[in-house]
Amino acid sequence: MFWSRALISEDLSSWILECFEWFDETFEPPAMPIVPTKEFFTAPSGTDENTAKLVLDNIKRHMAFDQPVELMALDVLPAEYRHNYQSLDAVAGTHQKFDGVSVIRYDPEIMHRPLQFINLIAHELMHARLAGLEDDVPGGYEAHELATDLGCIIAGFGVFQLQAADDAGWFGYMTQPSRAYALAVFLKRRGLGGEAVSPYLSARCKTLLRRALKEV
Secondary structure, three states, rough: OOOOOOOHHHHHHHHHHHHHHHHHHHHHOOOOOOOOOOOOOOOOOOOOOHHHHHHHHHHHHHHOOOOEEEEEEEOOOOHHHHHOOOOOOOOOEEEEEEEEEEEEEEHHHHHHOOHHHHHHHHEEEHHHHHHOOOOOOOOHHHHHHHHHHHHHHHHHHHHHHHHHHHHHHHOOOHHHHHHHHHHHHHHHHOOOHHHHHHHHHHHHHHHHHHHHHHHH
C-alpha cells in the first residue's frame, strides 16, 4: 500500500506552530483572515503614489502598526524596457530604517498586480514590525526572512502570501506547501474552515489548503 507523504516535515510544522505562539503572545492576534475585498481595502484602483500610500495605511491598520512609515517608489526602469522582471533576483521591495523611521521602497510595476503589491507591502511592513526582535523570533536571525513571510500569514495575510506566490510563479522565502500549512493553522486556531478563504484562491492553492487542513 502506498502512503502519501506529509505536506511538510515535522520540524517545519513544529517551527510554524512555535511561531504562531510567539506572534500571538507578542502582537494582537487578528480575529479573521484578511481578504482582497473593499471591506479590508479602501484604496481605489490605480497605480499612483497616493493609491500606494492608501494601501499601506490599510495594511498598517490591519497589523495595528502605528509607527511612522515612509513609502517610496524604487528608481527602476519601466517594465517595457526590462527583460528579467520575473526573475528571482529582481528586487520588488525593500525595508530600511533611518533615524528610527521605516522606509519601504517598492517597484511601481507591481502595482498592476494588486494581490502581489499588497503581499509585498505586508512583507516589508512585517520587517518594520519585527525590527529589533529579529533574534527573539523562533529560529533567531537566521530564520528572519522565513519568519517575516510566516508573520504575514499569522497577521491574517495568508491569502495574499499563498495566492500572490502562485500568481507570480515563484515561491519567495517559504514554499507553497508551508504557506498552505500555515494558513490552515491560522484557520483552525480561529475555528474556521477553508470556505473562509477559498473564494479568493486558485484551484492549485485550494488543493494545497484542503490537504493542509487535513494534516493540521
